[in-house]
Amino acid sequence: MNLPLKLAEQSKLFPKKEALIxxxxxxxxxxxxxxxxxxxxxxxxxxxxxxxxxxxxxxxxxxxxxxxxxxxxxxxxxxxxxxxxxxxxxxxxxxxxxxxxxxxxxxxxxxxxxxxxxxxxxxxxxxxxxxxxxxxxxxxxxxxxxxxxxxxxxxARDQIAVLMYTAGSTGSPKGAMLTHYNLYSNATAFAQCCRMIPADRSLLIAPAYHAAAQTCVMNSTLVSGATMFIHEGWNGPGQLLESLQKDKITFYFGPPTMYALLVEHPEIEKYDLTSWRYALTGAAPTPPELFKRFEEKLGFRLMEGYGLTETSPVTTLMPLGGTGKTGSIGLPIPGVEVRIVDYEDREVPVNQIGEIIVRGPNVMRGYYNRPEETNWAMRNGWFHTGDLAYVDSDGYLFIVDRKKDLIIRGGLNIYPKEIEEVLYSHPSVFDAAVIGVPDPIMGEEVLAFVLLREGSNVTPEEIREFCSNKLARYKIPKHIRFVENLPKTTSGKLLKKELQKMI
Incomplete structure (x- = not known):
């Protein structure tokens, strides 16, 4: 079975049922x-x-x-x-x-x-x-x-269906090769965990060109025979609330930023949201306070999951009706194995921090035209995420840190090196370093430390204008700080921990 064949099957079962609105x-x-x-x-x-x-x-x-x-x-x-x-x-x-x-x-x-x-x-x-x-x-x-x-x-099950580009730690995009079975198995396992049925009505606002929206909204809805309402994009919490009420939405997925704005809406109590049964977030760390505020405002729990483009993407989910553990990314979904290991791939004890590695039908075939990076990421038969976490005595996973240097702004991944390379190309910039800084709405914002060439005079606005032709808007640094030097080791390696102290 694969996604198009499953949809064709649903069309025979429910030919007159609305699929997309x-x-x-x-x-x-x-x-x-x-x-x-x-x-x-x-x-x-x-x-x-x-x-x-x-x-x-x-x-x-x-x-x-x-x-x-x-x-x-x-x-x-x-x-x-x-x-x-x-x-x-x-x-x-x-x-x-x-x-x-x-x-x-x-x-x-x-x-x-x-x-x-x-x-x-x-x-x-x-x-x-x-x-x-x-x-x-x-x-x-x-x-x-x-x-x-x-x-x-x-x-064939292992035939490539989708090439999803994800920036590596070098900032250079890599195409994750996802097979027909990767996508179908992940969508059906996710739908099973969320108990999706034909009567459900999902809302697609998160961008469909991202793996999370594809699996968690588009594909899971269609394999379930449910109905999907489509919005071109995010237009604020007011529009979301209107659609939740008017369209009687039962299922919604979005990054923490969307939920942070939603719970702050001054008129949220005026909307009839009784149809809404499942709210899922992921793609970025979720502040514990947001879980609390959501449940206070909506009367049910905000669920969190974890995954990566390379894993189609869903790897773990908080189970429906399970133990509520704030801050946990839940349990592995059916068919997926997760381990926490040390630097030699030895499984670590309960409550000890290690790297998350994944094995299962959701794991990509590899990176397109990148055999060496594929072999490294998939060593010993497991996909190595680069994310650090621990597992508690009940088997629930807790993320400790994201991939080195990664900035997650509003659910979108940003790699500093890509921005630094653009900044380096400015004629007035001698050196630059980019980090993420906490933001109450976006989760993180981009901060650039810029060391100008001697005698140069340039404003933050001019730097941003320079970046606008080379970077997507969400990657352009919101904060730019001019400095006289950047902390580095004697070998020239940038000390990003020292940059954090300079905020």
Whole structure:
């Protein structure tokens, strides 16, 4: 079984049941499955072959869902990316993935045409939306060229389905190769843990181009035969509350930032939220106070989970009806093994800190075109997360620290080295160091320490403007501090712990 086949099965069970609702657009399971098959056939007609990469640069919309499932049906490899990425960021991914086509909006077509001068897009750009562009294929035309009677073959379990790019500790994006079985097993295990049923109504606000939203909202909803309401993105807690009430949402996933803003809304008590039964957070550390405030305001517990792009992503969850342990990331989901080990991969005793390693059907095949990094991350048959944690006597896991240097802002991962390299390229900057600093809303914000060249005079605003053409907006440092020196060892290694003391 795989995701498209499971959706086709649901379309036979519930052909008239609503699968997706986006503004005034409503698609039943029968209509969604037909659109997926038509687009899969249409992609084949423009020359997409099994194993070809198809890059998806879209915000949340029905076309994202249709495209994602159609690519998998055609035995292609979906490459979802953040459409807010800059030319520089997209070019790096494009050069590694070498997609045969790109599905994106009219607004981004010129950007991808520019990239195509360096990285050929053999089968062209597919344009979603009403704006026409010379040389771009209209999405509807590709869709309508296909047949709803298209019959996909059954891919092998270990066949690559999705290439998810995640920045490594070097700041260079790596493509995690997720198989059809990785995705299907993770979605079904997650849905089982959350007790999702066809009567559920989920809300997709978290970006679908991230692994967490794909599994925890999109895929788990559709394998369960439930209904998914789609918002293009986050527009504040007011919009969330309106949708929870009006659409009678039962299931919602979002990073801690969204919940922090929600519980602070001055009129939260005015909304009827009695349909809401399951609230899940993850992707960033959740302050203990937020769990307390959520339960006080909503009357039920906020659940937390843990995972990584490389694990499809869900690895652990707080069990429904289980022991409430604030600060815990829960227990391993069914079929997944988790150990806490020392530097020699020896399992450590209860309550002792070590590295989280994972084994199971959710673990990626490896990093695309990165055999050495794959072998290191997957040594001894286990995926090494780089995250530190301990397990208590009941088997519950507690995260102690995230991957070295990682900044998590509003659920989005930011690696300092990537920002530092951009800062280094400014003609007035001699040296730079980037760290995360606590923020009550975003969880963390980016702070850059900048050492200017002698005689240079530049303002923080000018630094940010320089970064705006090279980094996605959420990566641009909110705080910039000019310093006369940066703490380093005699070998030149930066002492980031000393930087924390300078805050």
């Amino acid at each position: 986006y503004d005034d657009q409503r698609l039943t399971y029968g209509e969604l499955d037909a659109s997926i098959k038509k687009l899969a056939d249409g992609l084949g007609k423009i020359g997409i072959l099994p194993g070809d990469r198809v890059l998806l640069a879209l915000e949340n919309c029905p076309e994202f869902v249709i495209s994602y499932y159609a690519i998998l049906s055609a035995h292609g490899i979906a490459v979802p990316v953040n459409p807010q990425y800059t030319l520089n960021e997209l070019s790096v991914i494009m050069a590694n993935a070498l997609p045969k086509t790109v599905i994106t909006t009219g607004q981004l077509v010129p950007l991808f045409k520019s990239i195509a001068n360096e990285v050929p897009i053999d089968k062209g750009i597919i344009n979603v939306g009403p704006t026409e562009h010379t040389g771009a294929l209209p999405f509807e035309k590709v869709l309508d060229s296909g047949s709803p009677d298209y019959t996909p073959g059954r891919p």
